[in-house]
Each structure stands twice: as C-alpha cells, then as structure tokens.
Amino acid sequence: GVVIAVVVVICLCGIILASPLGIFFAGPDETTGAISPTQAVAQINGELGEKISSMQAEGGYDTLEIQGQPPPWSDILAVFAAKTAGASGGTTVAILDAANVEALRTVFWDMTKLTSSSREVEHPANGDTPAWTERILTVTITARTPDDMRVFYSFTEEQNEALDELLANSNLLATLAGDLTISDATAKKLLADLPADLDPERRAVVETACRLVGKVNYFWGGKSLVIGWDSRWGQLSKVWADGSSTTGTYRPYGLDCSGFVDWVFYNITDGDYIIGHGGGAHMQHTYCTSISWEEAQPGDLVFYPEDTHVGIVGGRDENGNLLIVHCASGANNVVITGLEGFTYIGRPLYYGE
Missing domain, CATH: 3.90.1720.10 (endopeptidase domain like (from Nostoc punctiforme))
Incomplete structure (x- = not known):
C-alpha cells in the first residue's frame, strides 16, 4: 500500500510538471542549460530596451518619448505556459531551456506591440545658442491581454482552462519573475x-x-x-x-x-x-x-x-x-x-x- 501511494504521488507530480502548471516549478538545470524564469525575464527585458534604443539611434533622433508599458510578466508567463504545455503534444514548461526561452520570447513580442511616430520642434535662438530643430521619436507600446491571446493563438478549451487557472494565481507568477533564489x-x-x-x-x-x-x-x-x-x-x-x-x-x-x-x-x-x-x-x-x-x-x-x-x-x-x-x-x-x-x-x- 505504501509503495502504491508513493507511485501515485510520483505520477501526480509528473502530470503536474508536464502540464501548464509546471511553470511554477521552473528552475535552472545545468544538464539542459535551463535558466530560471527571473533570468529569462531579465534577458527579454534587456532586449526590449536594446530594440527601442536602436530605433532612436537608427533614426538619429534627439529625443525619445515612451507611451505605455509591456504587459505584466505574470500575464506573459501564463499565456506562454498555456500555449506551450497546454497544446496537444506540447512540451513541458518546467524546464526553461533554449527552446522554451525562445518560445517565451515569441509570446512576449506577440503581446508587446511597438509603433512609432516622429515630429520636429523648432527651437529659436537663445543667447549664444543658435536656432535648432529637435527631432523627437515617440514609441507607443500596446500591451495585448491574455484574452486577446486566447483568440490570437486559437486556444482550445483545455488551454483556456489552464490559462484561467494560471491567471487565478497571478501573484505566484509575478513572484517567479522576481525570484531571489540563488539559481546561477x-x-x-x-x-x-x-x-x-x-x-x-x-x-x-x-x-x-x-x-x-x-x-x-x-x-x-x-x-x-x-x-x-x-x-x-x-x-x-x-x-x-x-x-x-x-x-x-x-x-x-x-x-x-x-x-x-x-x-x-x-x-x-x-x-x-x-x-x-x-x-x-x-x-x-x-x-x-x-x-x-x-x-x-x-x-x-x-x-x-x-x-x-x-x-x-x-x-x-x-x-x-x-x-x-x-x-x-x-x-x-x-x-x-x-x-x-x-x-x-x-x-x-x-x-x-
């Protein structure tokens, strides 16, 4: 009876790890090269900053203005887990290896839309400073919601249920994105x-x-x-x-x-x-x-x-x-x-x- 109970627990753990809820157990793994959710989040956040900076540099703009913010990482992680592990034949999200980090990156950019506009402002001469033209780039960030992504990814009933369950635990997902456990x-x-x-x-x-x-x-x-x-x-x-x-x-x-x-x-x-x-x-x-x-x-x-x-x-x-x-x-x-x-x-x- 004890053996059977242990086997049942192991099987249940395996089922959870293979499900979208496996994201709650994601952590580094030296054998697979997996990293923690916090490390993955930092990587992708850095890429967002680099992309916006390059938009300003490539256009030679003097000033950059930002309107909006990306969606909360709790939403992004929830959509990623439901999409990746909730699909038929999906893969586990308990291991954030290179392939899963790339999948997470894709979800981030699908949920984070960047548009830009520019304008010029004429500044008159002031003392020793000659008149000049200021070129301003405005980048607008539009965040897509989890409900938007249900339609965008054509989620199945099972994926929608998994997403609902994950969103109900958004505080835990937010903690994953800011985990201070030593993982490196x-x-x-x-x-x-x-x-x-x-x-x-x-x-x-x-x-x-x-x-x-x-x-x-x-x-x-x-x-x-x-x-x-x-x-x-x-x-x-x-x-x-x-x-x-x-x-x-x-x-x-x-x-x-x-x-x-x-x-x-x-x-x-x-x-x-x-x-x-x-x-x-x-x-x-x-x-x-x-x-x-x-x-x-x-x-x-x-x-x-x-x-x-x-x-x-x-x-x-x-x-x-x-x-x-x-x-x-x-x-x-x-x-x-x-x-x-x-x-x-x-x-x-x-x-x-």
Missing part, C-alpha cells in the same frame, strides 16, 4: 567554495550579492533601498542621471554598480546600513580601508581606476584567482567575473562597526 550555476559553485570559517557577515554579503546574478539589468543611476525584490526592476524608465551615453534613453529599470553594492549591504542589515552613505562608488571607497590583494576576503570591495566601477569580492576560483560579483554595464546584468579592470581593493568599515 556559477554563483552556486562560488558559494560552495567559500571557506568554512568565513565570518557570517561576509558570507551574508556574498550570498545576498549572488541572489541577483543574471536577474537585474544595468541602469545608469539605478538605486534601490528596498528589502528584497524591487517591483520597479524591469519596468521601462528614462535614464535621468547625467554622464552616460544612455542618458535620455529608456531602459528596463535596474541597478548601477554602486546601487548594487548599496542594495546588498542594505538588505543584509534589514535596511540599517547604506555603505555609500548616499553617494556612488567613490563614496563607497571612502568608507573602506585600503588593504593588499593578498589580504582580500569575500565581502571586500574592488574598484576601477578613479572609482568608475565597483564590485564585491565573491571568492576565488580553483587557481586562487579572485572572483568578483558586480553589476556590469557591458553585460547589462549582475555577473561574476575575474579581476579584469579592477585595480584597487578596500575593506568596508562596516565589518569593524
């Missing part, structure tokens, strides 16, 4: 290799930093003093901070390098400590004590020349080389890399306070 394989290995006697505060810094690997896009001037997942992450926002080639463009909101470090220390202290004390990487550096590279420990900070970038020492690789967790503009995400580019190291005063 490189991050898991880094944590597994940490010294057993590492100070608990340092371990907390590295673990918290790894929670965002692959999940939050880079955003110049992006800050977040929020405990846990920031609901603004991923939403198209105008880059307002000066000093970047992206200033004035629209990108998925995320973090810059110092914003990432601030978020980590803010979260490990339940909101009691901001390592930069309101400033950027330079201010974070001033609240560190200079140490030698030989003294480096997980949780210390490293900096580019002139404090143009900051990262967190995560540990060492099998050859003893330092690994750095940082929010990098080049990768448009939180990544783990080697020491390339970092020339200074400091020990946060936080560890002595």
Whole structure:
C-alpha cells in the first residue's frame, strides 16, 4: 500500500510538471542549460530596451518619448505556459531551456506591440545658442491581454482552462519573475567554495550579492533601498542621471554598480546600513580601508581606476584567482567575473562597526 501511494504521488507530480502548471516549478538545470524564469525575464527585458534604443539611434533622433508599458510578466508567463504545455503534444514548461526561452520570447513580442511616430520642434535662438530643430521619436507600446491571446493563438478549451487557472494565481507568477533564489550555476559553485570559517557577515554579503546574478539589468543611476525584490526592476524608465551615453534613453529599470553594492549591504542589515552613505562608488571607497590583494576576503570591495566601477569580492576560483560579483554595464546584468579592470581593493568599515 505504501509503495502504491508513493507511485501515485510520483505520477501526480509528473502530470503536474508536464502540464501548464509546471511553470511554477521552473528552475535552472545545468544538464539542459535551463535558466530560471527571473533570468529569462531579465534577458527579454534587456532586449526590449536594446530594440527601442536602436530605433532612436537608427533614426538619429534627439529625443525619445515612451507611451505605455509591456504587459505584466505574470500575464506573459501564463499565456506562454498555456500555449506551450497546454497544446496537444506540447512540451513541458518546467524546464526553461533554449527552446522554451525562445518560445517565451515569441509570446512576449506577440503581446508587446511597438509603433512609432516622429515630429520636429523648432527651437529659436537663445543667447549664444543658435536656432535648432529637435527631432523627437515617440514609441507607443500596446500591451495585448491574455484574452486577446486566447483568440490570437486559437486556444482550445483545455488551454483556456489552464490559462484561467494560471491567471487565478497571478501573484505566484509575478513572484517567479522576481525570484531571489540563488539559481546561477556559477554563483552556486562560488558559494560552495567559500571557506568554512568565513565570518557570517561576509558570507551574508556574498550570498545576498549572488541572489541577483543574471536577474537585474544595468541602469545608469539605478538605486534601490528596498528589502528584497524591487517591483520597479524591469519596468521601462528614462535614464535621468547625467554622464552616460544612455542618458535620455529608456531602459528596463535596474541597478548601477554602486546601487548594487548599496542594495546588498542594505538588505543584509534589514535596511540599517547604506555603505555609500548616499553617494556612488567613490563614496563607497571612502568608507573602506585600503588593504593588499593578498589580504582580500569575500565581502571586500574592488574598484576601477578613479572609482568608475565597483564590485564585491565573491571568492576565488580553483587557481586562487579572485572572483568578483558586480553589476556590469557591458553585460547589462549582475555577473561574476575575474579581476579584469579592477585595480584597487578596500575593506568596508562596516565589518569593524
């Protein structure tokens, strides 16, 4: 009887995993190359920002205006799961491998319609500034609803029932899109290799930093003093901070390098400590004590020349080389890399306070 009960449970689990509800169990898998829903969402959000930026660049427009937002990711995931696993002979959505990520990307763009228009505004001369013509691009984002997609994809009765059930659990789907579970394989290995006697505060810094690997896009001037997942992450926002080639463009909101470090220390202290004390990487550096590279420990900070970038020492690789967790503009995400580019190291005063 016990054996039969176990078999029944296993069969039921298999049925759920093979159904559209399998999306709730989606996670990374090194053997298949599958990634977490949060990582997939960050990838596609980044692609949206790149597409809109290219529309502005290709037309040589001076100003970009955005009207509307993409549909909620809970809606997109629900439609994707019902379409992919709910179809006759469908495939599981419990594994977001390359094929399923591509299928999710297709659903996103089917639900996210971009249209554009342009206009010119004449600006008269003002003092030493001559008259000039401003070329403005307006991109309108029209979000299709799950009900629109029922018709668009010609859902069957079974798919419609699955979609209804998924939409009834939209809060859980939204959580999937902002999951802070450590899912990146490189991050898991880094944590597994940490010294057993590492100070608990340092371990907390590295673990918290790894929670965002692959999940939050880079955003110049992006800050977040929020405990846990920031609901603004991923939403198209105008880059307002000066000093970047992206200033004035629209990108998925995320973090810059110092914003990432601030978020980590803010979260490990339940909101009691901001390592930069309101400033950027330079201010974070001033609240560190200079140490030698030989003294480096997980949780210390490293900096580019002139404090143009900051990262967190995560540990060492099998050859003893330092690994750095940082929010990098080049990768448009939180990544783990080697020491390339970092020339200074400091020990946060936080560890002595």
